Amino acid sequence: MPKVVVIYHSRTGNTKAMAEAVAEGVKSEGVEVVLKSVKEATPDDMLHCDGIIIGTPTYFGAPSAEVKKLIDDSVKYYGELKGKIGAAFASCGVLGGGAETAVLDIIKAFLIHGMIVQGIVNGGHYGPISIGKPTTAVLSECRDLGKKVAELVGKLF
Numbered sequence: 001m002p003k004v005v006v007i008y009h010s011r012t013g014n015t016k017a018m019a020e021a022v023a024e025g026v027k028s029e030g031v032e033v034v035l036k037s038v039k040e041a042t043p044d045d046m047l048h049c050d051g052i053i054i055g056t057p058t059y060f061g062a063p064s065a066e067v068k069k070l071i072d073d074s075v076k077y078y079g080e081l082k083g084k085i086g087a088a089f090a091s092c093g094v095l096g097g098g099a100e101t102a103v104l105d106i107i108k109a110f111l112i113h114g115m116i117v118q119g120i121v122n123g124g125h126y127g128p129i130s131i132g133k134p135t136t137a138v139l140s141e142c143r144d145l146g147k148k149v150a151e152l153v154g155k156l157f
Helices: 014-028 045-049 065-077 099-112 136-156
Strands: 003-008 030-037 053-057 087-092 128-132
Touching: 003 014, 003 045, 003 136, 014 030, 014 053, 014 087, 014 128, 014 136, 045 065, 053 065, 053 099, 053 128, 065 099, 087 099, 087 136, 099 128
Parallel strands: 003 030, 003 053, 053 087, 087 128
Antiparallel strands: none
C-alpha cells in the first residue's frame, strides 16, 4: 500500500492544524498516512514512504530551523528520494510574512532530491498558506493538497 508522511513543525498549533487537515486528505484517498511532528521525524521517515509533505511556520521568510535541519539531514539519502512525491505548506503571522518563500525553500530541496512536486491550480500556487489561525478555506486547501498528493502517489506506486 502506498504511504505518505506528513511532517510538520508548530509552536502555536496553526501549522499542526494544517498538517492534520493534509493528513485527512491523504487518508480520504485510501492511502496510508503517517503524521509526525518534526521533533519525532527523521530522514529515515522520508526514505520509507512514497510521498512527503512538509509544513512549517515561517521565520524571516524561511522554514523553521527544525524543518531546515531535517531537510539538511536528508542529504544522507541524496539520490534515494528520487521519484517520490513532495509538497509543502506554511503558516505565518502577517500577510507578506514570507510563507510562500518558506514553501519554495522546501520545494527546492525536494527538486534537488529528484522528487516530483504536484502543482496547484486552485488556492496557493506553491502550497497552502495560513496567515495566523487557519480558516475553513485554508483547511479545505490543506485537505485538497493531501488528496492531490495521495492521488498521484496512488497512480505512481
